[in-house]
Amino acid sequence: MRALARFCICLPAIAVLAWALPALYDTALLKPLDKTHIFYSPVLKQCIYTEQIRGYDAQAAEKSEGHHADIVYKDEKGRYYDRLAFEAALPFIYFRNMEMRGLLPLNLEGRILDRPAIERARRVLELPSRHLDGKRPPQNTLPLLEANPGQAALLYPTDRFRLTAQGMDFIHADTNAPETNLARIFTSALAEQGFLFPARHVGGNFTTFKPYESGIFLVDAQGRLFHLLRRDGRPQIRKPPLPEGLVPRHVLVSESRERLWLGLLLDSQDRLWLIRQDDLALIGLNVPDYRPDSMDCKLIFDPLYVTVVTSDASRVRATVFDLPPADTPHGEIHEPFHSFSHSMSRAAESWQSNLSATLFPFRLIFGSEDSALLLPHIAFSRHWSRNALPFCLVLAALYAFSLHRSSFSRARLLAETTLVLAAGIHALLALALLREKE
Structure with missing residues (x-):
């Protein structure tokens, strides 16, 4: 014993x-080292990145002039840059500094781009692997914001919704009392459009810190996609067209003042699709070797390009596309014109x-x-x-x-x-x- x-x-x-x-x-x-930050330079026509390193790099120390010698600025061909040259190679990222130095407007690809044009087109969509369903705690109750709040700023409603096997329930945010009338209205509206409960996925931007409310996306029990908007207290439902064989897995919604791209859809075959704002059409981006269960994904929009950055614990890859035109046909898949893969310094072996x-x-x-x-x-x-x-x-x-x-x-x-x-x-x-x- x-x-x-x-x-x-x-x-x-x-x-x-x-x-x-x-x-x-x-x-x-x-x-601990952060992941490498990689971008596509419209000036150099190649990828350029910055990363933190362990140990000593003589060329990086020389470029840093004694300040943050552990930060490296390099391009895909291995050339080193100092901080100012790095910023000059990325005018869409550091446009405020470019303006202060008198380097705006830019003349790129036959277009004159000033600060308002850059600000309007710039945005970032991030889809970390840890945000996928099944890899984070479930959000049981969510706010369905009013698209017409009657004032400039958005407001959180007094109720919250949750999806069950039987329908869409609403409860009062303060008392937890069921809002049976709202539940009946929204459940009936979804059922009339053919929605089958329980829902597989809910995608939305559940915050008031955005320019407008665009609604939420729901994936029903059969894998069909529905868009739900709350306007004047009533449900407005649309069934976005889906390319043949596409089954949505995750929907990322991010409203922007440009009102061109509403968000991003990840399908069951690990393909990425941009969601167009006006008609909810899907435009595909062919991103090779993307494994969402083990990789983070980030889309960087600028006036000319979309750069898709995918990364796991050791490697980062940038896949660059021309910015799809607003009238791109639904279901069209775009191919990249440039890509670059890099083994991050955080994965390098050291004596430690x-x-x-x-x-x-x-x-x-x-x-x-x-x-x-x-x-x-x-x-x-x-x-x-x-x-x-x-x-x-x-x-x-x-x-x-x-x-x-x-x-x-x-x-x-x-x-x-x-x-x-x-x-x-x-x-x-x-x-x-x-x-x-x-």
Whole structure:
């Protein structure tokens, strides 16, 4: 019984150490680095990026003139830039600085582009992997904003809606009392248009910090897309046309003053589609090697191009398209004219990361970059067989040698040595801590 109790205490101790030791190590020795920021330069006609690096880069330090020497500005051909040259290569991003330096308007692609034209066309749509359904906590109640609030600013309604297997329910935001009349009106309107409950997905921009309210998108039980707008308290429903075989998976809505593109649709085949504002038509963007379950996606709009930036934990890729015209036919898929892939500095190996891969055969992690859920899981050392396993063998041998003259039974010695072999330094420390209590 004593041995069993010791074993039962040892396992939770190993779990705690498998979380705490790597976390403390990372805090002390491994500086976290953000993802690389990559853009398409309309001046250079190539991609240019900035990233934070570990260690020392002589050319980056020279360009920085002693200020933020760990920040690198480079283009896809490997040329280094200082900060001012980097900004000059991206006038659509740093247009305010360009204006202050007297470099506006721009003459690009036969167009004269001043600050208002750039501001009107510039926008960013972001679809992080952690925002997909099933990778974040569900939002049970949401506001359905009024599109005609009777004033300049949008207002949150006094009610919230939730979708059930039977219909669309409304509750009062303060009292949680059911709003049965609203529920009946909106559920009946959706049913009349052929909507089948329960809904698979709800997509909308549920905030008042936007220029106008465009409504929400609903995907019904059969995978059909519906658009719902609340105007003057009544539902207005449209069924956007879908290309043949397209099944929506996620809809991102982002209203802009330009009122050309309403948002982005991700389908079940991991394809991206722009949603046109006026008729809700879908315009496809052929983005190669995009895996939304493990990649973040960002669309950067400017007056000339759309740059789709996809990234996982180690690589970032920019895929550049000409900006689709407003009259692009529904269902048309656009092909990129340029792309560039880069291995981010955060993925580069260093002595700190190699030492971590040696010391810790595994670590207990809560959550990940591509999920907003707190899901504990075990991540094994990326160099388990090359680094961690030999280190565990050494620890197990040393542990067995240190106890070979002890009064421990052969079974206990074998069990504890096996535990050290399997869990490495986590088990060694756990056993040492427990032995101090004896």
